[in-house]
Amino acid sequence: MFNLIKSVNYVLKRDKGVLLSYLFIFIIPILLLLMFGLFQLPSLKDLTPGFYYGMDMLSGFAAFSFIGIVIISSKAIAGDESDKTINYDILSGHRRIAVFSSRVLAGLVWGAFFVLVIQMIPVFGMALINGWGAQVNAKDLIIRICLTIFPFIRLSAMTMMLASLTKKAGLGIVLGLSTDILTSIIQALAEEIFHYEIRYEVAFMNMVALLTPENSREYIIDGKPVQVFDTAVSPEMVIKTIGFSLGFTVLYLLIAYIVFKKRDRS
Amino acid sequence: MSENIVEIRNMTKQYGKQRALDDVSLRIKKGSIVGLIGPNGAGKSTLMKIMGGLAYPTNGELEMYGATDERGLNNARTRMSFMIEIPYAKENMTAKENLEKQRIQKGIPDKKRIDEVLKEVNLENTGKKKVKNFSLGMRQRLGLANALLGNPEFMVLDEPINGLDPSGIVEIRELFRSLNQDKDITLVISSHILSELSLLCTDYIFINHGKIKGIFTADELKAACSEYIQIDTDNNELAGALILNKCGINRLEVTKDSGIRIYEKLDEIRDISKILYDNGVIPLEIAKNEVSLEDYYMKMVNNEV
Structure with a gap:
């Protein structure tokens, strides 16, 4: 299976769509952070506690990361489906579980892990410029960032399921993004109509919850405005984030694999 | 083996x-x-x-x-x-x-x-x-x-x-x-x-x-695609029966359009024509032909073999 993963990586490394997606995920936050003046305006610089503020900003435009995850995951799982080159893996005697798993692993690494890392680069960059910020607990933040991988994995798995079922990376991207938009609308409606707060049930909301400060207050310390955040990570947050994410991930991948295993290849 | x-x-x-x-x-x-x-x-x-x-x-x-x-x-x-x-x-x-x-x-x-x-x-x-x-x-x-x-x-x-x-x-x-x-x-x-x-x-x-x-x-295919005697007469049905019964030939086919094809005893063309003639069947055409692989293929897929 290691050879299969290497061959998928070989293709992904040469895929312009994948590289552009990473660039998009990397550039957009930087541009937006610059636009908000975090790097430039002294007043804002004073206001921000650095790292956490950047993370909070990211939660505001995390949709870009989600787009990146959808594109890259679709290409990882179904890029070889569209041109049927995946058939060579089966014809070469690899078991279908290995052919499927290799693409899933590549999809999760390229689509979830790398996206998270790239997304965090501007935030870490900002922390280097503005400082970590005395008002936040570093350990809490690291836990929150690490937890963010779980909704990413879940989204990546959902996209991979859609792309694998349709056997087309392009269609997987369209369906993945449509599903994201649809679930966001349903979430908004549910909260509005039933007054039911959806947090962990939807990957996007889960991620926002992880990156959003709670109970922030603004204090004037030594004549300067300072925001203080409650960054504590509750056990409920950890359990529900991991539980919901892994539960859905297993479900999505199981559905996709059963179909992949049973279906004749055209 | x-x-x-x-x-x-x-x-x-x-x-x-x-x-x-x-x-x-x-x-x-x-x-x-x-x-x-x-x-x-x-x-x-x-x-x-x-x-x-x-x-x-x-x-x-x-x-x-x-x-x-x-x-x-x-x-x-x-x-x-x-x-x-x-x-x-x-x-x-x-x-x-x-x-x-x-x-x-x-x-x-x-x-x-x-x-x-x-x-x-x-x-x-x-x-x-x-x-x-x-x-x-x-x-x-x-x-x-x-x-x-x-x-x-x-x-x-x-x-x-x-x-x-x-x-x-x-x-x-x-x-x-x-x-x-x-x-x-x-x-x-x-x-x-x-x-x-x-x-x-x-x-x-x-x-x-x-x-x-x-x-x-x-x-085997070469044998199947090999030469045959093509015969067309004024009464192909009778001719077919005569060839079967009097010439000792078993591998033949009689079709409405292309007459009779004989796939064995290819050197006995003269004897065959004599037998037909003696029994009142007039040969209109007698020739030695060859079945191409394409012909054989068409016959095979059309269940004519």
Whole structure:
């Protein structure tokens, strides 16, 4: 299976769509952070506690990361489906579980892990410029960032399921993004109509919850405005984030694999 | 006795209401070059896909290199290579990059093998040209290069000379011959260009509507396609009966349109005509003809044999 993963990586490394997606995920936050003046305006610089503020900003435009995850995951799982080159893996005697798993692993690494890392680069960059910020607990933040991988994995798995079922990376991207938009609308409606707060049930909301400060207050310390955040990570947050994410991930991948295993290849 | 490397027993493949394979049984001997012959939709590709693990049979059994279970069949596939339907490739990658991907997934350690196979199929000078700019012939060559990459013992090739120009066809024919004779590679080749297959194959399998219509060795097919006496008379029905009863001939056919064809005792043309004449049948035409492979193929697929 290691050879299969290497061959998928070989293709992904040469895929312009994948590289552009990473660039998009990397550039957009930087541009937006610059636009908000975090790097430039002294007043804002004073206001921000650095790292956490950047993370909070990211939660505001995390949709870009989600787009990146959808594109890259679709290409990882179904890029070889569209041109049927995946058939060579089966014809070469690899078991279908290995052919499927290799693409899933590549999809999760390229689509979830790398996206998270790239997304965090501007935030870490900002922390280097503005400082970590005395008002936040570093350990809490690291836990929150690490937890963010779980909704990413879940989204990546959902996209991979859609792309694998349709056997087309392009269609997987369209369906993945449509599903994201649809679930966001349903979430908004549910909260509005039933007054039911959806947090962990939807990957996007889960991620926002992880990156959003709670109970922030603004204090004037030594004549300067300072925001203080409650960054504590509750056990409920950890359990529900991991539980919901892994539960859905297993479900999505199981559905996709059963179909992949049973279906004749055209 | 020749070793059978593939044996298919009573295989059926159903796609919805359509039966793509219907109780197919066949054997492929080691060292043979088998021509798989049939019209479009006959079931050739389905058969190849099942051998390659791309499709599952509805019923029946597949045995390759002595294995019938999934693990064993997958192990057998590591000794084989396939080119089914159009050769698949990454459009935005070069021939070399495409082969490199396959080299990695097959776990072939030697990178030089890519240059070797590209040279074997005459694609060594494509450089940075992407596959999307390849002609059909070049794609076929790339598909062949891919099939050769892992030094297979057994190659299954679907229409491998499609899109090749005449010199390319000759060149690839020689390549197949050399692979078979020099490297002892067994080949299964499907093609519509029957004259090409007749220059190459040691065995033939005719298939139509998912059913095996006939399995022949080259000698048997040559005999079946050999000469015949064509007779047309003023009473073909009576003539047919006379030939059967008085000439001791059993291999003949009587048709409304083309008269009588006799496939044995070809040297007794004079005696046959005399017998007919003596019994009041007037021969209008008597000639020695030959059945081409195409003729035989058409008869075979139309159930006329």
